[in-house]
Amino acid sequence: MTHAAHNFENKVVLITGVRSGIGQATALAFAECGAKLVLGDISDEASGTAATITGLGGEAVFVKTDVSQADSVKALVETAIETHGRIDGAFNNAGLLPRTASLAEIDPDEFDHTIAVDLRGVFLCMKYETAEMLKTGGGTIVNTASVAGLVADPGMASYVAAKHGVIGLTKAAALDYATHNIRINAIAPGLVATPMTQRWLDDPQVTQQLMENSPIGRAAKPEEIAGTVLHLSSDAASFITGQTFVVDGGQTAH
Template sequence: MQEFQDKTVLVTGGATGIGRAAALAFANAGAAVMIGDVDERAGETAEIIKSRGGSATYQPTDVTDRSQVDSLLAKCVNQYGRVHAAFNNAGILPPPTPFHEVTESNFDRTIAVDLKGVFNCMQAEISHFLENDGGVILNTASIAGVIADPQMAPYVAAKHAVVGLTKAAAIEYARQGIRINALAPGLVRTPMTEPWFQDEEFISSFLEASPIGRGAAPEEMCGMILHLCSDAASFTTGQTFIVDGAQTAH
């Protein structure tokens, strides 16, 4: 499949986990991939793509800083001409904390990366798309953007807000050729959740309650990610798509 031939896709948080899997999948489908991340392992993601004959560039980018996001877009335009699709995926997961013990700095940091980071990227991308015949945005929310889990209030709040930003922007720009959706993964085994997988007691009780009985590999998110960013999803906008092995179905 070369669904993304001659297309450029921007991926944030492409150093590891879901972002790396998505960057590789987009490249495999023919896209040139621009990766923004604070983690230098995003350079390895770009190298893997190039070693397979694809085109990729890593630009160090902190999504909490609007000027760095603007530089990422500018680099992408300079290198590849324009952006066709953007996967705003960078995020952090703060350690589980009872609501009344959440510190101000923990709250502020989670909101800065998981919410404002997405806002910064969306604003820059939408401005670019308005000048370039439209485009597609996919934001990584979470099932924590749809339901609440205990001891994760800042993350739950940020991810619910990502779902809100997705809807708000989608209705504003639907007539201007800009589609905006969100992905809500369930439990995916990545560096972010590795401590959970190492916690025998937690993971066994979690998996017992999970209909599918396992966590996902990052690659299992890619079918939905590529579909939503492709022309096959041309009438799909303003929605959040849950990929969670039926965790939220009961």
């Protein structure tokens, strides 16, 4: 898939959650379109994504980051400013999927941890990114929600709550900065084949259930999500803010 229609030449783009999956595919797509990348992830392995991009002749710096920690996110944003002086685009994508459990079986600390990474992490990223974008005249932000931010599935209460929160946070932040040339949107992917969902896709029974629920009859490849992120971050989407874009192969059209 080529993203050449989107030109991000000399644009500075910050992305979290880049070790694998959607974040990695989107980082590679932005790099293909000329962006200079600043990449944050809690996993050291994610530095491999920056190495791949520089190996292909692109520009990428990796900062080990825990998105649930304010100081850590602040340091990621500061690296972007020290390196490039600005942030033009951000893709706040880092997240985790907790184990499947009915609500009464969820440990309160486990609930807090899911909210800390999946919701507070998006808040912290936007807090420090918007502060810098205001200084340089604007920018674009895309947050990764999920179809779990629109509809619930059993056994996923904390994740569903966090992703509903991401959609609310996206709308609220978009209104705060609509007149400041900062556009803020969310994406809501359906099932995507990544390490996060490997445990489901490795189980034939779960896979069968998921496919019965999928009009398109398959999981997305991470690259199929990247295109929507690039579009929302591009000038082609200059009148879009506060919205959530569903990329789910028809799952929520039922």
